[in-house]
Amino acid sequence: MARTEGTSPDPERVSLIELGPPSLGADEKDAIAAVLDSGWLTMGEHVRSFEAEFAALHGVDDAICVGSATAALQMSLQAFDVGPGDEVLVPSLTFVATANVVVHAGATPVFVDIDDPLVPHMSLADAERRLTERTKAITLVHYAGTTCDLPAWRDFADTHGLLLFEDAAHCAGMRGHGRLTEAAAFSFYSNKNMTTAEGGMLVVRDPERSDRARALRNHGLTASTLDRSSGRAAGYDVVDFGHNFRMDEIRAAIGRVQLTKLLAWNDARRAISARYRERLASAIPSVEVPFEGTRPTAAHIQPILLPLGTDRPKIASELRSARIQTSMHYPPIHRFDAYRRTYGERHLPTTEAFAARELTVPLHPKLTDDDVDRVVSSLADALASAR
Ligand SMILES: *Cc1c(COP(=O)(O)O)cnc(C)c1O
Numbered sequence: 001m002a003r004t005e006g007t008s009p010d011p012e013r014v015s016l017i018e019l020g021p022p023s024l025g026a027d028e029k030d031a032i033a034a035v036l037d038s039g040w041l042t043m044g045e046h047v048r049s050f051e052a053e054f055a056a057l058h059g060v061d062d063a064i065c066v067g068s069a070t071a072a073l074q075m076s077l078q079a080f081d082v083g084p085g086d087e088v089l090v091p092s093l094t095f096v097a098t099a100n101v102v103v104h105a106g107a108t109p110v111f112v113d114i115d116d117p118l119v120p121h122m123s124l125a126d127a128e129r130r131l132t133e134r135t136k137a138i139t140l141v142h143y144a145g146t147t148c149d150l151p152a153w154r155d156f157a158d159t160h161g162l163l164l165f166e167d168a169a170h171c172a173g174m175r176g177h178g179r180l181t182e183a184a185a186f187s188f189y190s191n192k193n194m195t196t197a198e199g200g201m202l203v204v205r206d207p208e209r210s211d212r213a214r215a216l217r218n219h220g221l222t223a224s225t226l227d228r229s230s231g232r233a234a235g236y237d238v239v240d241f242g243h244n245f246r247m248d249e250i251r252a253a254i255g256r257v258q259l260t261k262l263l264a265w266n267d268a269r270r271a272i273s274a275r276y277r278e279r280l281a282s283a284i285p286s287v288e289v290p291f292e293g294t295r296p297t298a299a300h301i302q303p304i305l306l307p308l309g310t311d312r313p314k315i316a317s318e319l320r321s322a323r324i325q326t327s328m329h330y331p332p333i334h335r336f337d338a339y340r341r342t343y344g345e346r347h348l349p350t351t352e353a354f355a356a357r358e359l360t361v362p363l364h365p366k367l368t369d370d371d372v373d374r375v376v377s378s379l380a381d382a383l384a385s386a387r
């Protein structure tokens with residue numbers, strides 16, 4: 001790694017504070033080895049058990065394990081016939097997958113602004129302004145793992161006859177998702193609150209739609225691989241134009257181990273986030289922290305808002321010199337080249353203002369109080385030298 005700029009302490013002597021490394025250990029290694037020894041590599045008992053255990057932990061009836069949250073989002077749109085001619089309301093302040101799946105469904109993503117930089121969720125008022133006769137669905141994103149106002153969105157969706165989906169990629173371990181909405185998609189990508197390296201889970205409230213989604217995971221086949229190989233099903237029909245969105249046994253086995261640790265990790269994340277909030281308020285009051293500390297959250301990431309006009313790349317580079325990783329969540333989707341070319345120039349002033357000031361600081365369960373304090377004091381130094 002380049003160490004060119006250097007106001008920091010001797011980089012050899014200071015430990016690296018990572019943004020959000022996965023938590024993995026001997027239990028995961030043992031689980032992988034056991035699957036390899038078993039000889040059954042995909043869509044077997046680990047996948048089924050992972051689904052059941054995930055559903056129980058989240059207080060829902062069933063869950064469908066898939067290769068990614070992106071696949072889960074795609075399946076949910078397809079299972080509810082969102083397609084050509086339809087518009088889907090989505091935030092722009094999210095990972096691009098939220099909108100890409102709408103494009104792949106043949107529908108049109110309609111970007112909705114946020115209300116307030118301190119509550120960077122999609123704005124109900126702006127969503128209302130963007131309704132047309134073609135609006136068919138809404139996809140909520142629980143930014144940073146902090147739950148949107150689900151009852152308010154359910155009311156809004158019902159009032160206007162819309163489907164309501166959740167991109168719950170940041171929310172593993174949080175009960176309540178997938179219960180008030182048509183479907184919720186969770187991610188187990190390697191930087192999420194729990195990981196299977198790549199992976200996701202889809203919760204679909206209606207049992208018939210859930211069955212349809214389950215078939216879509218495996219090419220729209222009526223019988224599963226496990227059913228056929230165990231002789232429970234002789235043949236199969238194809239009832240839908242499905243995909244290969246399956247999960248393998250190796251990753252499901254890792255997921256089952258991670259699931260047993262998830263709630264404790266999320267508690268640790270919330271405690272660390274609370275410490276950031278408290279430390280930043282006393283040490284750098286010009287830095288704002290989105291959301292009140294009281295909202296339900298999985299504390300997936302720690303966004304902060306730098307003072308207006310701060311040179312963010314300079315701050316990030318100073319922190320890098322101090323061996324602290326940072327990131328930015330998110331470059332707004334409506335500003336990406338492919339979206340501008342296809343849907344034209346859009347302006348979402350509050351999203352753009354938020355994105356211009358946002359910096360994501362390290363947050364993961366193994367972060368110590370000293371680490372948090374080092375991030376805050378290094379940030380204070382960086383802001384002072386950038387002034
Ligand atoms: C990570 C993420 C996704 C995509 O998840 P994958 O499992 O990598 O497909 C989608 N939406 C949001 C908000 C994410 O953070």
